[in-house]
Amino acid sequence: MTVAPPSQSQRTGSDAWSDTKLLYALEEVVERELNRHLKAAKEWMPHEYVPWSDGRNFDGIMGGEAWSPEQSKVSDIGRIALVVNLLTEDNLPSYHHEIATLFGRDGAWGTWVHRWTAEEGRHAIAMRDYLLTTRAVDPVELERFRMQHMSEGFESDNAHSMLHTVAYVAFQELATRVSHRNTGHESGDPACDRMLARIATDENLHMVFYRNLLGAALELAPNQAMGAVRDVVVGFRMPGHGMPGFERAAARIAIGGIYNLRIHHDDVLLPVLRHLKVLEVSGLGPDGLKAQEELGFFMGELDAQACKFDERRAALLARRAARA
Template identity: 50%
Template sequence: MQRHLTDVEILKELEPVAEAGLNHHLKVAKEWHPHDYVPWDLGRNFAALGGEDWDPEQSRLSEVAKVAMVTNLLTEDNLPSYHRGAANHFSLDGAWGHWVNQWTAEENRHGIVIRDYLVVTRGVDPVALERMRMEHMRNGYDPDEEERDIHEPGPLMISAYATLQELATRVSHRNTGKICDDPIAESMLQRVATDENLHMVFYRNMFSAGFDLAPDQAMEAVCAIIEGFRMPGRGMPNWRRNSVIMAKHGIYDLRQHLEEVVMPNVKKWRIFERTDVTAIGEKRREQLADYLEDLQKQVVRFEEQRDRMLAREAAKAERSA
Protein backbone atom coordinates (compact mmCIF):
# COMPACT_ATOMS: atom_id res chain seq x y z
CA MET A 1 0.00 0.00 0.00
CA GLN A 2 1.36 3.41 -0.97
CA ARG A 3 1.73 6.07 1.70
CA HIS A 4 -0.54 9.04 1.13
CA LEU A 5 1.56 12.18 0.68
CA THR A 6 0.37 15.54 1.92
CA ASP A 7 0.26 18.57 -0.38
CA VAL A 8 3.21 20.06 1.50
CA GLU A 9 5.25 16.90 0.96
CA ILE A 10 4.35 16.79 -2.73
CA LEU A 11 5.31 20.44 -3.25
CA LYS A 12 8.61 19.94 -1.46
CA GLU A 13 9.49 16.85 -3.48
CA LEU A 14 8.51 18.46 -6.78
CA GLU A 15 10.17 21.84 -6.25
CA PRO A 16 13.39 20.78 -8.06
CA VAL A 17 11.20 19.70 -10.99
CA ALA A 18 9.44 23.07 -10.90
CA GLU A 19 12.78 24.87 -10.91
CA ALA A 20 14.05 22.80 -13.84
CA GLY A 21 10.80 23.38 -15.71
CA LEU A 22 10.95 27.11 -15.07
CA ASN A 23 14.55 27.35 -16.26
CA HIS A 24 13.71 25.40 -19.41
CA HIS A 25 10.71 27.62 -20.06
CA LEU A 26 12.75 30.81 -19.68
CA LYS A 27 15.32 29.38 -22.07
CA VAL A 28 12.92 28.44 -24.88
CA ALA A 29 10.18 31.09 -24.54
CA LYS A 30 10.62 33.96 -26.97
CA GLU A 31 9.96 37.53 -25.91
CA TRP A 32 7.18 39.23 -27.83
CA HIS A 33 5.20 42.45 -27.54
CA PRO A 34 1.44 42.88 -27.95
CA HIS A 35 1.76 46.16 -29.87
CA ASP A 36 3.56 44.36 -32.70
CA TYR A 37 0.42 42.34 -33.47
CA VAL A 38 -2.10 45.19 -33.65
CA PRO A 39 -2.86 47.10 -36.91
CA TRP A 40 -2.81 50.54 -35.32
CA ASP A 41 -3.27 52.29 -38.67
CA LEU A 42 -6.88 51.03 -38.68
CA GLY A 43 -7.68 52.80 -35.40
CA ARG A 44 -9.65 56.01 -34.93
CA ASN A 45 -11.42 57.87 -32.14
CA PHE A 46 -14.79 56.92 -30.75
CA ALA A 47 -17.56 59.47 -30.19
CA ALA A 48 -16.32 60.60 -26.76
CA LEU A 49 -13.28 62.12 -28.49
CA GLY A 50 -15.09 63.44 -31.52
CA GLY A 51 -15.07 60.27 -33.59
CA GLU A 52 -17.70 57.68 -34.36
CA ASP A 53 -19.01 54.97 -32.06
CA TRP A 54 -19.10 51.31 -33.02
CA ASP A 55 -21.48 50.00 -35.65
CA PRO A 56 -21.84 46.33 -36.65
CA GLU A 57 -21.00 47.15 -40.26
CA GLN A 58 -17.54 48.30 -39.19
CA SER A 59 -16.49 44.76 -38.22
CA ARG A 60 -14.62 42.60 -40.70
CA LEU A 61 -15.18 39.49 -38.61
CA SER A 62 -17.85 36.87 -39.25
CA GLU A 63 -20.37 36.23 -36.51
CA VAL A 64 -18.63 32.97 -35.66
CA ALA A 65 -15.24 34.70 -35.44
CA LYS A 66 -16.72 37.34 -33.14
CA VAL A 67 -18.12 34.71 -30.81
CA ALA A 68 -14.82 32.83 -30.70
CA MET A 69 -12.68 35.94 -30.20
CA VAL A 70 -14.86 37.24 -27.37
CA THR A 71 -15.02 33.82 -25.69
CA ASN A 72 -11.25 33.41 -25.85
CA LEU A 73 -10.67 36.95 -24.58
CA LEU A 74 -13.09 36.71 -21.66
CA THR A 75 -11.44 33.43 -20.66
CA GLU A 76 -8.10 35.24 -20.52
CA ASP A 77 -9.66 38.13 -18.58
CA ASN A 78 -10.27 36.11 -15.43
CA LEU A 79 -6.52 35.92 -14.81
CA PRO A 80 -6.71 37.30 -11.24
CA SER A 81 -8.82 34.27 -10.26
CA TYR A 82 -6.43 31.88 -11.98
CA HIS A 83 -3.42 33.48 -10.30
CA ARG A 84 -5.08 33.19 -6.91
CA GLY A 85 -5.83 29.51 -7.47
CA ALA A 86 -2.30 28.73 -8.63
CA ALA A 87 -0.76 30.63 -5.72
CA ASN A 88 -3.00 28.89 -3.19
CA HIS A 89 -2.25 25.39 -4.42
CA PHE A 90 1.39 25.79 -5.36
CA SER A 91 3.16 28.59 -3.50
CA LEU A 92 4.56 32.06 -3.99
CA ASP A 93 7.88 30.96 -2.52
CA GLY A 94 10.95 29.71 -4.36
CA ALA A 95 10.66 28.15 -7.81
CA TRP A 96 6.91 27.70 -7.44
CA GLY A 97 6.37 31.41 -6.84
CA HIS A 98 8.69 32.38 -9.69
CA TRP A 99 6.73 30.15 -12.06
CA VAL A 100 3.31 31.37 -10.92
CA ASN A 101 4.32 34.99 -11.43
CA GLN A 102 6.02 34.32 -14.78
CA TRP A 103 3.00 32.40 -16.02
CA THR A 104 0.66 35.16 -14.87
CA ALA A 105 2.68 37.87 -16.63
CA GLU A 106 2.72 35.90 -19.87
CA GLU A 107 -0.99 35.12 -19.72
CA ASN A 108 -1.75 38.80 -19.17
CA ARG A 109 -0.26 39.60 -22.58
CA HIS A 110 -2.90 37.43 -24.23
CA GLY A 111 -5.76 39.55 -22.96
CA ILE A 112 -3.90 42.75 -23.82
CA VAL A 113 -3.21 41.85 -27.43
CA ILE A 114 -6.64 40.38 -28.22
CA ARG A 115 -8.48 43.33 -26.72
CA ASP A 116 -6.27 45.87 -28.48
CA TYR A 117 -6.85 44.10 -31.78
CA LEU A 118 -10.63 43.99 -31.35
CA VAL A 119 -10.90 47.65 -30.28
CA VAL A 120 -8.57 49.04 -32.94
CA THR A 121 -10.16 47.05 -35.77
CA ARG A 122 -13.68 47.57 -34.35
CA GLY A 123 -14.16 43.84 -34.56
CA VAL A 124 -16.80 43.73 -31.80
CA ASP A 125 -18.89 46.19 -29.83
CA PRO A 126 -16.43 47.57 -27.23
CA VAL A 127 -19.22 48.62 -24.84
CA ALA A 128 -20.78 45.15 -24.81
CA LEU A 129 -17.32 43.62 -24.48
CA GLU A 130 -16.48 45.74 -21.45
CA ARG A 131 -19.80 44.95 -19.78
CA MET A 132 -19.19 41.23 -20.27
CA ARG A 133 -15.67 41.58 -18.89
CA MET A 134 -16.97 43.28 -15.77
CA GLU A 135 -19.65 40.66 -15.20
CA HIS A 136 -17.29 37.76 -15.80
CA MET A 137 -14.62 39.10 -13.46
CA ARG A 138 -17.14 39.97 -10.76
CA ASN A 139 -18.28 36.35 -10.86
CA GLY A 140 -14.66 35.19 -10.73
CA TYR A 141 -13.53 31.61 -11.17
CA ASP A 142 -13.05 28.95 -8.53
CA PRO A 143 -10.59 26.27 -9.69
CA ASP A 144 -11.52 24.12 -6.72
CA GLU A 145 -14.98 23.63 -8.22
CA GLU A 146 -13.52 20.97 -10.51
CA GLU A 147 -12.56 18.82 -7.55
CA ARG A 148 -14.64 19.75 -4.53
CA ASP A 149 -17.09 16.87 -5.05
CA ILE A 150 -14.20 14.39 -5.01
CA HIS A 151 -11.83 15.43 -2.25
CA GLU A 152 -9.69 18.37 -1.23
CA PRO A 153 -7.87 19.64 -4.35
CA GLY A 154 -4.11 19.89 -4.37
CA PRO A 155 -1.06 20.37 -6.60
CA LEU A 156 -1.55 17.08 -8.46
CA MET A 157 -5.10 17.93 -9.49
CA ILE A 158 -4.22 21.50 -10.35
CA SER A 159 -1.31 20.32 -12.52
CA ALA A 160 -3.49 17.78 -14.31
CA TYR A 161 -6.24 20.33 -14.88
CA ALA A 162 -3.84 23.04 -16.07
CA THR A 163 -2.27 20.62 -18.54
CA LEU A 164 -5.60 19.90 -20.21
CA GLN A 165 -6.83 23.48 -19.96
CA GLU A 166 -3.71 25.02 -21.50
CA LEU A 167 -3.81 22.53 -24.37
CA ALA A 168 -7.53 23.13 -24.92
CA THR A 169 -6.92 26.88 -25.00
CA ARG A 170 -4.14 26.40 -27.54
CA VAL A 171 -6.52 24.51 -29.81
CA SER A 172 -9.22 27.16 -29.44
CA HIS A 173 -6.90 30.10 -30.16
CA ARG A 174 -5.31 28.38 -33.12
CA ASN A 175 -8.62 27.47 -34.74
CA THR A 176 -10.10 30.90 -34.05
CA GLY A 177 -7.21 32.49 -35.93
CA LYS A 178 -7.92 30.30 -38.94
CA ILE A 179 -11.55 31.44 -39.29
CA CYS A 180 -10.91 35.19 -38.84
CA ASP A 181 -10.01 35.64 -42.52
CA ASP A 182 -7.31 38.10 -41.45
CA PRO A 183 -3.60 37.19 -41.54
CA ILE A 184 -2.91 39.66 -38.71
CA ALA A 185 -5.44 37.99 -36.41
CA GLU A 186 -4.19 34.55 -37.36
CA SER A 187 -0.58 35.52 -36.63
CA MET A 188 -1.59 37.06 -33.32
CA LEU A 189 -3.56 34.04 -32.15
CA GLN A 190 -0.87 31.65 -33.31
CA ARG A 191 1.56 33.57 -31.12
CA VAL A 192 -0.83 33.25 -28.17
CA ALA A 193 -1.33 29.53 -28.91
CA THR A 194 2.44 29.01 -28.83
CA ASP A 195 2.55 30.47 -25.31
CA GLU A 196 -0.27 28.19 -24.21
CA ASN A 197 1.62 25.18 -25.52
CA LEU A 198 4.74 26.10 -23.55
CA HIS A 199 2.64 26.49 -20.42
CA MET A 200 1.07 23.11 -21.07
CA VAL A 201 4.52 21.51 -21.30
CA PHE A 202 5.46 22.85 -17.86
CA TYR A 203 2.32 21.51 -16.20
CA ARG A 204 2.45 18.21 -18.10
CA ASN A 205 6.03 17.55 -17.00
CA MET A 206 5.13 18.54 -13.46
CA PHE A 207 2.31 16.03 -13.39
CA SER A 208 4.55 13.36 -14.92
CA ALA A 209 6.92 13.77 -11.99
CA GLY A 210 3.96 13.70 -9.62
CA PHE A 211 2.82 10.44 -11.15
CA ASP A 212 6.20 8.86 -10.40
CA LEU A 213 6.13 10.29 -6.88
CA ALA A 214 2.62 9.23 -5.85
CA PRO A 215 1.13 6.88 -8.49
CA ASP A 216 -2.22 6.12 -6.84
CA GLN A 217 -2.86 9.72 -5.84
CA ALA A 218 -1.92 10.94 -9.30
CA MET A 219 -4.13 8.31 -10.94
CA GLU A 220 -7.10 9.49 -8.91
CA ALA A 221 -6.31 13.10 -9.73
CA VAL A 222 -5.99 12.70 -13.48
CA CYS A 223 -9.02 10.42 -13.81
CA ALA A 224 -11.15 12.86 -11.85
CA ILE A 225 -9.97 15.79 -13.96
CA ILE A 226 -10.52 14.06 -17.31
CA GLU A 227 -13.98 12.85 -16.32
CA GLY A 228 -15.08 16.19 -14.91
CA PHE A 229 -13.19 18.60 -17.17
CA ARG A 230 -14.81 21.94 -17.90
CA MET A 231 -13.23 25.06 -19.39
CA PRO A 232 -12.65 27.95 -16.94
CA GLY A 233 -14.73 30.33 -19.07
CA ARG A 234 -17.96 28.49 -18.40
CA GLY A 235 -19.23 31.21 -16.05
CA MET A 236 -19.06 34.00 -18.63
CA PRO A 237 -22.16 35.56 -20.22
CA ASN A 238 -23.62 33.46 -23.06
CA TRP A 239 -21.16 30.66 -22.35
CA ARG A 240 -23.44 27.79 -23.35
CA ARG A 241 -24.63 29.46 -26.56
CA ASN A 242 -21.12 30.47 -27.58
CA SER A 243 -19.68 27.04 -26.81
CA VAL A 244 -22.30 25.43 -29.05
CA ILE A 245 -21.47 27.83 -31.89
CA MET A 246 -17.75 27.16 -31.54
CA ALA A 247 -18.32 23.40 -31.50
CA LYS A 248 -20.67 23.57 -34.45
CA HIS A 249 -18.07 25.34 -36.55
CA GLY A 250 -15.10 23.19 -35.50
CA ILE A 251 -13.27 25.71 -33.32
CA TYR A 252 -13.44 23.51 -30.25
CA ASP A 253 -15.65 20.44 -30.36
CA LEU A 254 -15.92 17.10 -28.64
CA ARG A 255 -13.65 15.24 -31.08
CA GLN A 256 -10.94 17.87 -30.72
CA HIS A 257 -11.27 17.64 -26.96
CA LEU A 258 -10.87 13.86 -27.03
CA GLU A 259 -8.25 13.48 -29.77
CA GLU A 260 -6.19 16.67 -29.38
CA VAL A 261 -6.39 17.30 -25.65
CA VAL A 262 -7.28 14.21 -23.62
CA MET A 263 -5.69 11.31 -25.51
CA PRO A 264 -2.26 12.90 -26.13
CA ASN A 265 -1.88 13.31 -22.37
CA VAL A 266 -3.27 9.87 -21.62
CA LYS A 267 -0.50 8.51 -23.85
CA LYS A 268 2.17 10.88 -22.54
CA TRP A 269 1.48 9.90 -18.95
CA ARG A 270 1.18 6.19 -19.91
CA ILE A 271 -1.99 5.96 -17.88
CA PHE A 272 -2.91 2.50 -19.17
CA GLU A 273 0.64 1.17 -19.26
CA ARG A 274 1.84 2.04 -15.76
CA THR A 275 2.73 -0.86 -13.47
CA ASP A 276 3.40 1.15 -10.31
CA VAL A 277 -0.20 1.57 -9.15
CA THR A 278 -1.88 -0.62 -6.56
CA ALA A 279 -5.31 -2.23 -6.86
CA ILE A 280 -6.77 1.16 -5.93
CA GLY A 281 -5.14 2.87 -8.90
CA GLU A 282 -5.98 -0.05 -11.20
CA LYS A 283 -9.67 0.17 -10.33
CA ARG A 284 -9.66 3.89 -10.95
CA ARG A 285 -8.15 3.63 -14.42
CA GLU A 286 -10.63 0.91 -15.33
CA GLN A 287 -13.34 3.46 -14.61
CA LEU A 288 -11.49 5.96 -16.81
CA ALA A 289 -11.36 3.41 -19.65
CA ASP A 290 -15.15 3.06 -19.46
CA TYR A 291 -15.51 6.84 -19.48
CA LEU A 292 -13.29 7.24 -22.55
CA GLU A 293 -15.23 4.56 -24.39
CA ASP A 294 -18.47 6.40 -23.67
CA LEU A 295 -16.89 9.73 -24.66
CA GLN A 296 -16.02 8.27 -28.07
CA LYS A 297 -19.68 7.33 -28.52
CA GLN A 298 -20.67 10.89 -27.55
CA VAL A 299 -18.32 12.21 -30.23
CA VAL A 300 -20.06 10.15 -32.90
CA ARG A 301 -23.53 11.19 -31.73
CA PHE A 302 -22.53 14.86 -31.64
CA GLU A 303 -21.09 14.76 -35.15
CA GLU A 304 -24.17 13.03 -36.52
CA GLN A 305 -26.39 15.69 -34.96
CA ARG A 306 -24.13 18.48 -36.22
CA ASP A 307 -24.12 17.10 -39.76
CA ARG A 308 -27.92 16.95 -39.80
CA MET A 309 -28.15 20.50 -38.44
CA LEU A 310 -25.73 21.88 -41.01
CA ALA A 311 -27.55 20.06 -43.80
CA ARG A 312 -30.86 21.60 -42.74
CA GLU A 313 -29.30 25.06 -42.58
CA ALA A 314 -27.75 24.63 -46.03
CA ALA A 315 -31.06 23.52 -47.50
CA LYS A 316 -32.85 26.45 -45.91
CA ALA A 317 -30.28 28.89 -47.27
CA GLU A 318 -30.61 27.38 -50.74
CA ARG A 319 -34.39 27.78 -50.67
CA SER A 320 -34.03 31.40 -49.56
CA ALA A 321 -31.51 32.25 -52.31
Protein backbone atom coordinates in the same frame (compact mmCIF):
# COMPACT_ATOMS: atom_id res chain seq x y z
CA MET B 1 12.34 12.32 -14.09
CA THR B 2 14.73 12.70 -11.16
CA VAL B 3 12.23 12.20 -8.39
CA ALA B 4 12.44 9.87 -5.45
CA PRO B 5 10.92 6.47 -6.21
CA PRO B 6 7.63 5.80 -4.41
CA SER B 7 7.68 3.40 -1.50
CA GLN B 8 5.62 0.23 -1.61
CA SER B 9 2.97 1.77 0.62
CA GLN B 10 2.77 4.88 -1.59
CA ARG B 11 2.44 2.77 -4.73
CA THR B 12 -0.35 0.68 -3.21
CA GLY B 13 -2.08 3.80 -1.96
CA SER B 14 -1.88 3.03 1.77
CA ASP B 15 0.28 6.08 2.54
CA ALA B 16 -1.06 9.19 0.85
CA TRP B 17 1.17 12.18 0.13
CA SER B 18 0.14 15.53 1.63
CA ASP B 19 0.15 18.62 -0.57
CA THR B 20 3.06 20.04 1.42
CA LYS B 21 5.13 16.90 0.96
CA LEU B 22 4.35 16.76 -2.76
CA LEU B 23 5.26 20.40 -3.27
CA TYR B 24 8.62 19.80 -1.60
CA ALA B 25 9.27 16.53 -3.45
CA LEU B 26 8.47 18.08 -6.85
CA GLU B 27 10.47 21.29 -6.32
CA GLU B 28 13.46 19.95 -8.26
CA VAL B 29 11.25 19.02 -11.20
CA VAL B 30 9.65 22.48 -11.16
CA GLU B 31 13.08 24.12 -11.20
CA ARG B 32 14.25 21.97 -14.12
CA GLU B 33 11.06 22.60 -16.09
CA LEU B 34 11.24 26.32 -15.33
CA ASN B 35 14.79 26.50 -16.70
CA ARG B 36 13.76 24.55 -19.79
CA HIS B 37 10.79 26.87 -20.29
CA LEU B 38 12.87 30.04 -19.98
CA LYS B 39 15.25 28.75 -22.65
CA ALA B 40 12.40 27.86 -25.01
CA ALA B 41 10.21 30.95 -24.49
CA LYS B 42 10.77 33.82 -26.92
CA GLU B 43 10.17 37.46 -26.05
CA TRP B 44 7.37 39.07 -28.04
CA MET B 45 5.60 42.41 -27.96
CA PRO B 46 1.80 42.56 -27.93
CA HIS B 47 1.72 45.93 -29.68
CA GLU B 48 3.43 44.45 -32.74
CA TYR B 49 0.41 42.23 -33.45
CA VAL B 50 -2.13 45.08 -33.54
CA PRO B 51 -2.92 46.91 -36.83
CA TRP B 52 -3.04 50.32 -35.19
CA SER B 53 -3.55 52.14 -38.48
CA ASP B 54 -7.05 50.59 -38.68
CA GLY B 55 -8.11 52.41 -35.49
CA ARG B 56 -10.44 55.38 -35.15
CA ASN B 57 -12.48 56.99 -32.39
CA PHE B 58 -15.65 55.41 -31.06
CA ASP B 59 -18.75 57.38 -30.15
CA GLY B 60 -18.94 58.86 -26.65
CA ILE B 61 -16.72 61.53 -25.21
CA MET B 62 -14.41 61.39 -28.28
CA GLY B 63 -17.33 62.00 -30.64
CA GLY B 64 -16.35 59.21 -33.01
CA GLU B 65 -18.31 56.55 -34.87
CA ALA B 66 -20.51 54.02 -33.07
CA TRP B 67 -19.74 50.32 -33.55
CA SER B 68 -21.83 48.20 -35.90
CA PRO B 69 -21.42 44.54 -36.93
CA GLU B 70 -20.51 45.26 -40.55
CA GLN B 71 -17.34 47.03 -39.39
CA SER B 72 -15.87 43.73 -38.17
CA LYS B 73 -13.45 41.83 -40.40
CA VAL B 74 -13.96 38.54 -38.61
CA SER B 75 -16.67 35.94 -39.12
CA ASP B 76 -19.71 35.70 -36.83
CA ILE B 77 -18.42 32.52 -35.18
CA GLY B 78 -14.95 34.01 -34.95
CA ARG B 79 -16.38 37.07 -33.18
CA ILE B 80 -18.18 34.91 -30.61
CA ALA B 81 -15.06 32.82 -29.97
CA LEU B 82 -12.87 35.93 -29.63
CA VAL B 83 -15.11 37.33 -26.92
CA VAL B 84 -15.14 34.01 -25.03
CA ASN B 85 -11.37 33.66 -25.36
CA LEU B 86 -10.67 37.21 -24.19
CA LEU B 87 -13.05 37.02 -21.22
CA THR B 88 -11.29 33.80 -20.21
CA GLU B 89 -7.91 35.55 -20.36
CA ASP B 90 -9.32 38.54 -18.46
CA ASN B 91 -9.87 36.49 -15.32
CA LEU B 92 -6.10 36.09 -14.84
CA PRO B 93 -6.10 37.74 -11.37
CA SER B 94 -8.40 34.99 -10.09
CA TYR B 95 -6.31 32.25 -11.73
CA HIS B 96 -3.15 33.70 -10.21
CA HIS B 97 -4.75 33.69 -6.79
CA GLU B 98 -5.75 30.03 -7.20
CA ILE B 99 -2.33 28.71 -8.19
CA ALA B 100 -0.35 31.04 -5.91
CA THR B 101 -2.42 29.82 -2.97
CA LEU B 102 -1.84 26.17 -3.87
CA PHE B 103 1.75 26.31 -5.14
CA GLY B 104 3.10 29.11 -2.96
CA ARG B 105 5.17 32.19 -3.81
CA ASP B 106 8.58 30.94 -2.74
CA GLY B 107 11.33 28.99 -4.46
CA ALA B 108 10.95 27.51 -7.93
CA TRP B 109 7.19 27.17 -7.50
CA GLY B 110 6.80 30.88 -6.78
CA THR B 111 9.11 31.88 -9.63
CA TRP B 112 7.03 29.80 -12.04
CA VAL B 113 3.71 31.18 -10.74
CA HIS B 114 4.82 34.77 -11.36
CA ARG B 115 6.43 34.02 -14.72
CA TRP B 116 3.31 32.19 -15.90
CA THR B 117 1.11 35.09 -14.80
CA ALA B 118 3.32 37.62 -16.58
CA GLU B 119 3.23 35.66 -19.84
CA GLU B 120 -0.52 35.10 -19.65
CA GLY B 121 -1.05 38.82 -19.07
CA ARG B 122 0.22 39.58 -22.58
CA HIS B 123 -2.58 37.56 -24.11
CA ALA B 124 -5.43 39.77 -22.91
CA ILE B 125 -3.43 42.91 -23.80
CA ALA B 126 -2.89 41.82 -27.41
CA MET B 127 -6.41 40.48 -27.89
CA ARG B 128 -8.22 43.51 -26.51
CA ASP B 129 -6.06 45.97 -28.44
CA TYR B 130 -6.70 44.00 -31.65
CA LEU B 131 -10.45 43.71 -31.06
CA LEU B 132 -10.94 47.41 -30.32
CA THR B 133 -8.57 48.73 -32.99
CA THR B 134 -10.14 46.63 -35.75
CA ARG B 135 -13.69 47.04 -34.39
CA ALA B 136 -14.03 43.28 -34.38
CA VAL B 137 -16.56 43.23 -31.52
CA ASP B 138 -19.00 45.55 -29.78
CA PRO B 139 -16.81 47.45 -27.27
CA VAL B 140 -19.70 48.32 -24.93
CA GLU B 141 -20.94 44.74 -24.73
CA LEU B 142 -17.38 43.48 -24.29
CA GLU B 143 -16.71 45.79 -21.34
CA ARG B 144 -20.02 44.96 -19.67
CA PHE B 145 -19.28 41.24 -20.05
CA ARG B 146 -15.79 41.78 -18.60
CA MET B 147 -17.15 43.61 -15.58
CA GLN B 148 -19.77 40.96 -14.90
CA HIS B 149 -17.41 38.03 -15.40
CA MET B 150 -14.58 39.41 -13.28
CA SER B 151 -16.92 40.66 -10.56
CA GLU B 152 -18.09 37.10 -10.03
CA GLY B 153 -14.51 35.86 -9.74
CA PHE B 154 -13.36 32.31 -10.40
CA GLU B 155 -13.58 29.25 -8.20
CA SER B 156 -11.78 26.16 -9.45
CA ASP B 157 -13.63 22.89 -9.89
CA ASN B 158 -10.38 21.17 -8.94
CA ALA B 159 -9.66 22.50 -5.47
CA HIS B 160 -9.36 18.97 -4.07
CA SER B 161 -5.56 19.05 -4.04
CA MET B 162 -2.50 20.42 -5.78
CA LEU B 163 -2.42 17.24 -7.89
CA HIS B 164 -5.91 18.03 -9.18
CA THR B 165 -4.74 21.51 -10.08
CA VAL B 166 -1.63 20.25 -11.88
CA ALA B 167 -3.73 17.72 -13.79
CA TYR B 168 -6.33 20.33 -14.71
CA VAL B 169 -3.93 22.91 -16.08
CA ALA B 170 -2.08 20.24 -18.10
CA PHE B 171 -5.28 19.69 -20.07
CA GLN B 172 -6.65 23.23 -19.85
CA GLU B 173 -3.57 24.90 -21.32
CA LEU B 174 -3.78 22.60 -24.33
CA ALA B 175 -7.51 23.25 -24.65
CA THR B 176 -6.83 26.99 -24.65
CA ARG B 177 -4.11 26.59 -27.26
CA VAL B 178 -6.45 24.64 -29.52
CA SER B 179 -9.27 27.14 -29.03
CA HIS B 180 -7.04 30.12 -29.87
CA ARG B 181 -5.56 28.41 -32.90
CA ASN B 182 -8.91 27.35 -34.33
CA THR B 183 -10.40 30.78 -33.66
CA GLY B 184 -7.59 32.36 -35.65
CA HIS B 185 -8.20 30.04 -38.58
CA GLU B 186 -11.95 30.72 -38.46
CA SER B 187 -11.66 34.49 -38.08
CA GLY B 188 -10.97 35.21 -41.75
CA ASP B 189 -8.52 37.98 -40.82
CA PRO B 190 -4.79 37.23 -41.31
CA ALA B 191 -3.87 39.72 -38.56
CA CYS B 192 -6.13 37.92 -36.08
CA ASP B 193 -4.80 34.52 -37.12
CA ARG B 194 -1.21 35.70 -36.69
CA MET B 195 -1.90 37.17 -33.23
CA LEU B 196 -3.68 34.06 -31.94
CA ALA B 197 -0.97 31.80 -33.34
CA ARG B 198 1.57 33.74 -31.26
CA ILE B 199 -0.61 33.41 -28.15
CA ALA B 200 -1.15 29.71 -28.84
CA THR B 201 2.63 29.21 -28.84
CA ASP B 202 2.75 30.50 -25.25
CA GLU B 203 -0.13 28.24 -24.24
CA ASN B 204 1.64 25.23 -25.70
CA LEU B 205 4.79 25.93 -23.70
CA HIS B 206 2.68 26.25 -20.56
CA MET B 207 1.01 22.93 -21.35
CA VAL B 208 4.39 21.22 -21.71
CA PHE B 209 5.47 22.54 -18.29
CA TYR B 210 2.38 21.22 -16.53
CA ARG B 211 2.28 17.99 -18.53
CA ASN B 212 5.86 17.17 -17.56
CA LEU B 213 5.11 18.03 -13.95
CA LEU B 214 2.09 15.72 -14.05
CA GLY B 215 4.33 13.00 -15.45
CA ALA B 216 6.66 13.37 -12.48
CA ALA B 217 3.68 13.23 -10.11
CA LEU B 218 2.53 9.97 -11.72
CA GLU B 219 5.93 8.48 -10.92
CA LEU B 220 6.06 9.88 -7.42
CA ALA B 221 2.49 9.30 -6.22
CA PRO B 222 0.90 7.13 -8.93
CA ASN B 223 -2.34 6.27 -7.16
CA GLN B 224 -3.12 9.83 -6.08
CA ALA B 225 -2.10 11.26 -9.43
CA MET B 226 -4.20 8.70 -11.31
CA GLY B 227 -7.20 9.62 -9.20
CA ALA B 228 -6.63 13.31 -9.89
CA VAL B 229 -6.36 12.71 -13.65
CA ARG B 230 -9.57 10.66 -13.59
CA ASP B 231 -11.45 13.35 -11.64
CA VAL B 232 -10.23 16.16 -13.90
CA VAL B 233 -10.91 14.38 -17.20
CA VAL B 234 -14.40 13.22 -16.16
CA GLY B 235 -15.44 16.60 -14.77
CA PHE B 236 -13.52 18.91 -17.11
CA ARG B 237 -14.93 22.38 -17.76
CA MET B 238 -13.20 25.33 -19.39
CA PRO B 239 -12.33 28.14 -16.91
CA GLY B 240 -14.71 30.56 -18.67
CA HIS B 241 -17.81 28.47 -18.04
CA GLY B 242 -19.27 31.08 -15.68
CA MET B 243 -19.16 34.01 -18.11
CA PRO B 244 -22.39 35.63 -19.40
CA GLY B 245 -24.05 33.59 -22.15
CA PHE B 246 -21.38 30.90 -22.10
CA GLU B 247 -23.65 27.93 -22.86
CA ARG B 248 -25.12 29.55 -25.96
CA ALA B 249 -21.71 30.75 -27.13
CA ALA B 250 -20.17 27.31 -26.52
CA ALA B 251 -22.89 25.67 -28.61
CA ARG B 252 -22.21 27.96 -31.56
CA ILE B 253 -18.46 27.52 -31.17
CA ALA B 254 -18.97 23.74 -31.21
CA ILE B 255 -21.04 23.81 -34.40
CA GLY B 256 -18.51 26.20 -35.92
CA GLY B 257 -15.75 23.63 -35.41
CA ILE B 258 -13.64 25.73 -33.05
CA TYR B 259 -14.07 23.60 -29.92
CA ASN B 260 -16.40 20.64 -29.47
CA LEU B 261 -16.52 17.08 -28.14
CA ARG B 262 -14.52 15.63 -31.02
CA ILE B 263 -11.79 18.26 -30.68
CA HIS B 264 -11.78 17.88 -26.90
CA HIS B 265 -11.34 14.11 -27.16
CA ASP B 266 -8.90 13.95 -30.07
CA ASP B 267 -6.82 17.13 -29.70
CA VAL B 268 -6.79 17.77 -25.95
CA LEU B 269 -7.38 14.69 -23.78
CA LEU B 270 -5.81 11.98 -25.92
CA PRO B 271 -2.48 13.74 -26.63
CA VAL B 272 -1.75 14.29 -22.93
CA LEU B 273 -2.93 10.83 -21.86
CA ARG B 274 -0.91 9.13 -24.60
CA HIS B 275 2.23 11.17 -24.01
CA LEU B 276 2.22 10.27 -20.33
CA LYS B 277 1.01 6.70 -21.06
CA VAL B 278 -1.55 7.16 -18.31
CA LEU B 279 -3.62 4.13 -19.28
CA GLU B 280 -0.47 1.97 -19.35
CA VAL B 281 0.81 2.78 -15.84
CA SER B 282 1.39 -0.48 -13.96
CA GLY B 283 1.88 -1.45 -10.34
CA LEU B 284 -1.05 0.58 -9.07
CA GLY B 285 -2.91 -0.13 -5.87
CA PRO B 286 -6.68 -0.75 -5.72
CA ASP B 287 -7.60 2.96 -5.80
CA GLY B 288 -5.23 3.70 -8.65
CA LEU B 289 -6.44 0.72 -10.69
CA LYS B 290 -10.05 1.75 -10.18
CA ALA B 291 -9.29 5.30 -11.30
CA GLN B 292 -7.39 4.03 -14.35
CA GLU B 293 -10.25 1.71 -15.35
CA GLU B 294 -12.83 4.45 -14.90
CA LEU B 295 -10.69 6.80 -16.97
CA GLY B 296 -10.44 4.28 -19.81
CA PHE B 297 -14.19 3.66 -19.72
CA PHE B 298 -14.92 7.38 -19.75
CA MET B 299 -12.68 7.99 -22.76
CA GLY B 300 -14.53 5.28 -24.67
CA GLU B 301 -17.88 6.82 -23.76
CA LEU B 302 -16.67 10.29 -24.71
CA ASP B 303 -15.52 9.02 -28.11
CA ALA B 304 -18.98 7.54 -28.69
CA GLN B 305 -20.60 10.85 -27.70
CA ALA B 306 -18.24 12.68 -30.05
CA CYS B 307 -19.28 10.39 -32.91
CA LYS B 308 -22.94 11.20 -32.28
CA PHE B 309 -22.12 14.89 -32.15
CA ASP B 310 -20.23 14.65 -35.43
CA GLU B 311 -23.29 13.08 -37.08
CA ARG B 312 -25.66 15.76 -35.76
CA ARG B 313 -23.26 18.54 -36.73
CA ALA B 314 -22.85 17.17 -40.26
CA ALA B 315 -26.63 16.92 -40.68
CA LEU B 316 -27.12 20.48 -39.43
CA LEU B 317 -24.45 21.88 -41.71
CA ALA B 318 -25.95 19.98 -44.66
CA ARG B 319 -29.38 21.51 -43.96
CA ARG B 320 -27.86 24.97 -43.74
CA ALA B 321 -26.04 24.43 -47.02
CA ALA B 322 -29.23 23.25 -48.70
CA ARG B 323 -31.13 26.34 -47.53
CA ALA B 324 -28.30 28.56 -48.74
